[in-house]
Amino acid sequence: MTQRRLPPTQRREQIVGAARSLIVKQGLPAVSLRDIAAAAGVSMGTVTYHFSGIDEILGEVVVAESERFYADVVAVADAEPDARAALGVLIDPMFAKTPDVEAHWRIWSDYWAAVVRRPGMTQPYAERVRYWEACCTRVIERGVRDGTLRPVEPAAAALKLSAYADGLGAQLGQEAPGLTAALARAWMDEFTALLLFDDPA
Amino acid sequence: MTQRRLPPTQRREQIVGAARSLIVKQGLPAVSLRDIAAAAGVSMGTVTYHFSGIDEILGEVVVAESERFYADVVAVADAEPDARAALGVLIDPMFAKTPDVEAHWRIWSDYWAAVVRRPGMTQPYAERVRYWEACCTRVIERGVRDGTLRPVEPAAAALKLSAYADGLGAQLGQEAPGLTAALARAWMDEFTALLLFDDPA
Amino acid sequence: MTQRRLPPTQRREQIVGAARSLIVKQGLPAVSLRDIAAAAGVSMGTVTYHFSGIDEILGEVVVAESERFYADVVAVADAEPDARAALGVLIDPMFAKTPDVEAHWRIWSDYWAAVVRRPGMTQPYAERVRYWEACCTRVIERGVRDGTLRPVEPAAAALKLSAYADGLGAQLGQEAPGLTAALARAWMDEFTALLLFDDPA
Amino acid sequence: MTQRRLPPTQRREQIVGAARSLIVKQGLPAVSLRDIAAAAGVSMGTVTYHFSGIDEILGEVVVAESERFYADVVAVADAEPDARAALGVLIDPMFAKTPDVEAHWRIWSDYWAAVVRRPGMTQPYAERVRYWEACCTRVIERGVRDGTLRPVEPAAAALKLSAYADGLGAQLGQEAPGLTAALARAWMDEFTALLLFDDPA
DNA sequence: TATGAATGAGAGTTCATTCAT
DNA sequence: AATGAATGAACTCTCATTCAT
Numbered sequence: 001m002t003q004r005r006l007p008p009t010q011r012r013e014q015i016v017g018a019a020r021s022l023i024v025k026q027g028l029p030a031v032s033l034r035d036i037a038a039a040a041g042v043s044m045g046t047v048t049y050h051f052s053g054i055d056e057i058l059g060e061v062v063v064a065e066s067e068r069f070y071a072d073v074v075a076v077a078d079a080e081p082d083a084r085a086a087l088g089v090l091i092d093p094m095f096a097k098t099p100d101v102e103a104h105w106r107i108w109s110d111y112w113a114a115v116v117r118r119p120g121m122t123q124p125y126a127e128r129v130r131y132w133e134a135c136c137t138r139v140i141e142r143g144v145r146d147g148t149l150r151p152v153e154p155a156a157a158a159l160k161l162s163a164y165a166d167g168l169g170a171q172l173g174q175e176a177p178g179l180t181a182a183l184a185r186a187w188m189d190e191f192t193a194l195l196l197f198d199d200p201a
Numbered sequence: 202m203t204q205r206r207l208p209p210t211q212r213r214e215q216i217v218g219a220a221r222s223l224i225v226k227q228g229l230p231a232v233s234l235r236d237i238a239a240a241a242g243v244s245m246g247t248v249t250y251h252f253s254g255i256d257e258i259l260g261e262v263v264v265a266e267s268e269r270f271y272a273d274v275v276a277v278a279d280a281e282p283d284a285r286a287a288l289g290v291l292i293d294p295m296f297a298k299t300p301d302v303e304a305h306w307r308i309w310s311d312y313w314a315a316v317v318r319r320p321g322m323t324q325p326y327a328e329r330v331r332y333w334e335a336c337c338t339r340v341i342e343r344g345v346r347d348g349t350l351r352p353v354e355p356a357a358a359a360l361k362l363s364a365y366a367d368g369l370g371a372q373l374g375q376e377a378p379g380l381t382a383a384l385a386r387a388w389m390d391e392f393t394a395l396l397l398f399d400d401p402a
Numbered sequence: 403m404t405q406r407r408l409p410p411t412q413r414r415e416q417i418v419g420a421a422r423s424l425i426v427k428q429g430l431p432a433v434s435l436r437d438i439a440a441a442a443g444v445s446m447g448t449v450t451y452h453f454s455g456i457d458e459i460l461g462e463v464v465v466a467e468s469e470r471f472y473a474d475v476v477a478v479a480d481a482e483p484d485a486r487a488a489l490g491v492l493i494d495p496m497f498a499k500t501p502d503v504e505a506h507w508r509i510w511s512d513y514w515a516a517v518v519r520r521p522g523m524t525q526p527y528a529e530r531v532r533y534w535e536a537c538c539t540r541v542i543e544r545g546v547r548d549g550t551l552r553p554v555e556p557a558a559a560a561l562k563l564s565a566y567a568d569g570l571g572a573q574l575g576q577e578a579p580g581l582t583a584a585l586a587r588a589w590m591d592e593f594t595a596l597l598l599f600d601d602p603a
Numbered sequence: 604m605t606q607r608r609l610p611p612t613q614r615r616e617q618i619v620g621a622a623r624s625l626i627v628k629q630g631l632p633a634v635s636l637r638d639i640a641a642a643a644g645v646s647m648g649t650v651t652y653h654f655s656g657i658d659e660i661l662g663e664v665v666v667a668e669s670e671r672f673y674a675d676v677v678a679v680a681d682a683e684p685d686a687r688a689a690l691g692v693l694i695d696p697m698f699a700k701t702p703d704v705e706a707h708w709r710i711w712s713d714y715w716a717a718v719v720r721r722p723g724m725t726q727p728y729a730e731r732v733r734y735w736e737a738c739c740t741r742v743i744e745r746g747v748r749d750g751t752l753r754p755v756e757p758a759a760a761a762l763k764l765s766a767y768a769d770g771l772g773a774q775l776g777q778e779a780p781g782l783t784a785a786l787a788r789a790w791m792d793e794f795t796a797l798l799l800f801d802d803p804a
Numbered sequence: 805t806a807t808g809a810a811t812g813a814g815a816g817t818t819c820a821t822t823c824a825t
Numbered sequence: 826a827a828t829g830a831a832t833g834a835a836c837t838c839t840c841a842t843t844c845a846t
Contacts, residue, residue, distance in 0.1 A: 027318045045807045113314030117228030167368030194395040429720045515716030569770025596797040
């Protein structure tokens with residue numbers, strides 16, 4: 001069952017896509033090269049021919065995921081003239097209860113877990129991955145400039161929002177008693193308001 | 202290379218201590234039973250004699266870590282009559298720039314990461330591990346009662362603080378650009394004030 | 403939780419009894435020294451103090467089991483003047499559907515499985531274990547002498563019955579399609595009649 | 604010490620063959636994956652690459668053994684028009700005094716013993732393993748139809764023969780005092796005659 | 805480009821046995 | 826006579842990687 005020859009770019013995409021599905025379904029630690037090859041319908045050799053190792057595949061998955069997941073949201077947020085509304089657009093998907101959103105968080109958290117102690121791995125993907133935060137910074141910058149938001153340091157504020165969101169996400173993942181996605185969303189809004197709005201809005 | 206006989210409690214402590222060092226140094230996913238045994242200077246058999254499996258060791262490390270790390274602080278906070286001051290006491294050690302604190306955050310974040318996909322691990326330790334949060338709830342309760350703090354729901358507020366602290370700790374661990382321990386501490390204070398104080402402190 | 407000192411004989415009996423229960427419940431391959439010690443309420447050290455190893459315990463269990471299980475039956479069969487009736491007494495318990503009988507067969511089949519390739523083990527227990535067959539031989543001898551049974555070679559006939567019973571027991575254990583304990587019993591009777599009776603019973 | 608590449612079918616055969624030798628020599632419970640790999644001259648990884656686990660190997664050994672051992676005999680028996688002669692053909696190889704036959708009985712009895720406590724092992728191989736019995740049923744069916752044999756229920760009669768043969772084989776394996784292969788063969792014939800023939804043959 | 809058989813290091817776990825107490 | 830902590834070899838199984846085809 002030899003596959004048709006494919007240009008490397010397409011083959012890579014195909015493999016990365018298969019890996020993504022598996023990670024979402026089973027969690028990264030349970031995904032093996034074998035599984036990925038099988039899911040992509042190619043042989044193990046093909047996978048290692050196109051990628052230097054499993055780490056590279058994982059990295060690609062995360063980058064692709066970030067771009068895919070935030071692409072729309074970031075575009076809308078950047079296009080939205082009202083900074084407050086733009087922030088809403090950015091926060092909106094973080095705690096939505098859709099399969100797509102849950103899949104995204106799974107990939108994300110597995111990535112951090114795997115990557116934290118491997119300095120070589122963080123480097124190349126770190127920036128491309130701080131996609132949301134970068135957009136968030138831009139929006140806050142804009143809001144501060146036009147007076148819609150308090151005169152805060154944009155990058156710092158974005159990092160604060162990011163940290164809080166991560167923390168809430170982790171607690172949600174832990175099924176902390178009394179915490180739901182809706183509640184997390186409300187708390188996120190509350191924090192945003194406390195941090196960036198003058199009026200309690 | 203037979204070891205001296207030790208009462209189980211001491212041997213367990215020794216093994217847990219060795220495991221803790223390894224987790225801090227290499228990260229939890231990279232720590233194996235063999236490593237732990239070697240680091241503790243005992244055989245693998247001894248390790249599995251005293252623990253039912255590797256999960257139990259990791260759980261013990263986290264519990265011990267929580268108790269060790271927060272024991273003094275929780276005692277002081279519970280004894281401190283002024284709720285605001287007590288909150289300061291609780292937050293104080295979280296972002297101190299000492300190796301000890303850094304080690305704590307590493308263990309903590311690895312634990313969160315590991316636990317998400319291994320539900321069996323959560324159950325036995327979940328409660329004992331929410332050590333800080335429990336004390337935090339008590340302090341806020343007190344503060345609300347005596348009017349020092351805003352009339353918030355104590356458990357919810359404690360969870361918010363906990364989530365933010367976790368998020369900041371994780372970002373610190375990832376060496377997020379522009380974030381230092383001191384800054385994280387300042388941000389934590391800021392959040393506390395926004396959430397619980399009527400005056401800007 | 404140190405046990406009272408006990409004379410070796412009693413202690414051995416206690417341990418053998420505990421081992422028997424475990425073998426019946428879990429099957430021999432799943433029974434460890436630890437389990438036996440725990441079930442007997444003594445320490446592992448005590449077990450290995452009284453027995454040279456796990457093999458010795460197993461042997462004792464089988465001998466005790468054979469004597470216990472066949473004691474009554476053999477006594478009755480030897481006392482029964484009518485050889486045909488005596489044979490019935492001997493065959494009776496083999497395919498009875500009682501917990502006691504099932505326990506016996508479990509121990510028995512596990513023993514053979516464990517022992518066959520360990521020549522050292524078979525030797526000391528082999529004879530004491532052919533308890534049923536020995537009685538069967540005596541009964542047939544009697545029957546041949548008094549003309550109740552065909553003039554067969556008693557030891558050979560007893561071995562034939564033993565073999566057929568073993569074979570049926572194995573098939574029963576395998577849950578061979580269409581075979582029940584009642585059917586096996588009927589087949590056993592049929593074989594006995596064909597082999598030893600002149601009239602069709 | 605890398606081996607030449609081999610098509611999986613051949614490699615599997617080679618490994619199964621090595622496993623067979625070991626089982627015959629040491630008994631099934633004493634055979635480990637390591638032993639099998641070493642005997643086959645491949646690495647352990649290779650063994651687990653071609654088989655899902657040790658149980659699958661053992662199952663294959665038994666299936667291959669049954670087919671190998673009975674293949675010719677079954678073909679001849681099915682082709683033999685005279686049912687009595689066909690039965691002789693079937694029983695013939697069971698108690699021949701050759702190393703091959705002894706090996707067969709060892710494998711067979713070990714399999715029974717192992718299977719009792721591992722229900723998962725039975726399922727996939729149960730049918731393929733009742734090779735002899737199936738042919739025996741066919742032969743008896745034929746003999747009953749053409750009047751050569753008594754009007755018995757073929758499947759039941761085949762099971763009886765099978766059980767007796769198993770029992771005798773087991774006793775042979777245990778080197779029961781006074782039992783030889785020739786004797787077992789004679790007893791088997793005797794049983795067949797008693798069960799299926801009208802005249803004393 | 806693509807394949808997949810082969811590898812070997814390493815994972816967690818089990819367990820009869822030893823021996824200082 | 827009794828204990829139980831300590832051992833280490835052996836177990837099955839997983840898996841990223843290599844490389845001849």
